[in-house]
Amino acid sequence: MNSPIYLDHHATTPIAPEVLAAMMPFLTEQFGNAGSPHQYGWVADAAIKSARATIAQAINASPEEIIFTSGATEANNLAIKGVAEAYFSQGKHLVTIATEHSAVLGPCRYLESLGFEVTIVPVKPDGLVDLNVLEQALRSDTILVSVMVANNEIGVLQPIARIGKLCHDRQILFHSDAAQALGYVPLDVQAMQIDLMSLTAHKVYGPKGIGALYVRRRNPRVQLASQLQGGDQERSLRSGTLSPFQIVGFAKAVELAIAELPQESKRLAELRDQLLAGLSQNLGQDRFVINGSLNRRLSKNLNISIPNIDAAALTLALGQSIAISSGSACTSQSLKPSHVLQAIGLSPELALASIRFGLGRGTTAADIERTIEVVVEAVRVLG
Secondary structure (H helix, E strand, O other): OOOOEEOOOOOOOOOOOOHHHHHHHOOOOOOOOOOOOOOHHHHHHHHHHHHHHHHHHHHHHHHHHHEEEEHHHHHHHHHHHHHHHOOOOOOOOOEEEEOOOOOHHHHHHHHHHHOOEEEOEEEOOOEEHHHHHHHHOOOOOOOEEEOEOOOOOOEEEEHHHHHHHHHHOOOOOEEOOOOOOOOOOOOOOOOOOEEEOEEEEOOOOOOOOEEEEEEOOOOOOOOOOOOOOOOOOOHHHOOOOOOOHHHHHHHHHHHHHHHHHHHHHHHHHHHHHHHHHHHHOOOOHHEEEEEHOOOOOOOOOEEEEEEOOOOHHHHHHOOEEEEOEEHHHHHOOOOOOOOOHOOOOOOOOHHOOOEEEEEEOOOOOOHHHHHHHHHHHHHHHOO
16 A cells, blocks of 8 residues: 655654664664763764754854753753743743744743743734734743744744844843754844754654754853753753764754755745645635745645635545644644634634645655645545
């Protein structure tokens, strides 16, 4: 049986062959602990240092500012809880936006249970935050603002550099979840004035289970309270034995993605436009709604709602031919409508009628043509 066309690259990506090749020695003969004082440890330590430098360079940071974690969720938790615990004497107010990933909203809700105040700023119908509204939410006791670079459902790209300036002008720390953005849009923590940035490998053709948190060390030097105690790894901010094979794979994935970013972004945008044009032509433009700004969005993303069509039934009907999602993979088991789609003004019914196409490195024009054909037929049957 042929495998379905994979259009769920927001959820995860396959490991690139070059990444697997880079990882393999550290799964076999180079198995040392980077903390060990002998050749096996030195080899592992050198590989980790090289990987750290590669990832830092990709976001215009210094190697010592990269803290390895198990993924973006842990990085988000370390950033948000770590700042809250380290700076609570200066204030107990945090600000985020309504379309953030649950890995940001969850830690914020946890902090609320401890007595912190969290302001969740609404977004406009196109998914973008209104900078004037965001500015009005800032207070003298605000210690952190968290706004993601690219949304994982609707692909919208927030005005990160302007938000960074807004925060730095008021001496407020700025955190951004860049899990969906790394390797797909240029990232520069200096130009964007970002103090903490969460990253992950598996969205960019690297292994699952490895991510990183960028922590600014100057202008300002960010203080964090560790969320894991028991060792002095990662500047004592993240205790635990480092995993060289995952870290090396992460770096190789980032290296490949950065090298091909301009041309791949252009290619994906052309395929996305091909998909949109095909659906418009065959279904009719009035048959579906595009969710989120079409101009400020990841080139690989298209999120649409089809009124009177149940997205779960549609994805099930497409399952043999196309692998897509009706929303975030982290909440796909929930029958509740997406909080992201509701935040941009969709009714619960329309939010439940939404599907997300996530194009990737292996997607071809032929795949898109087949997708258009299968989706149109399924919508006609279900509708």
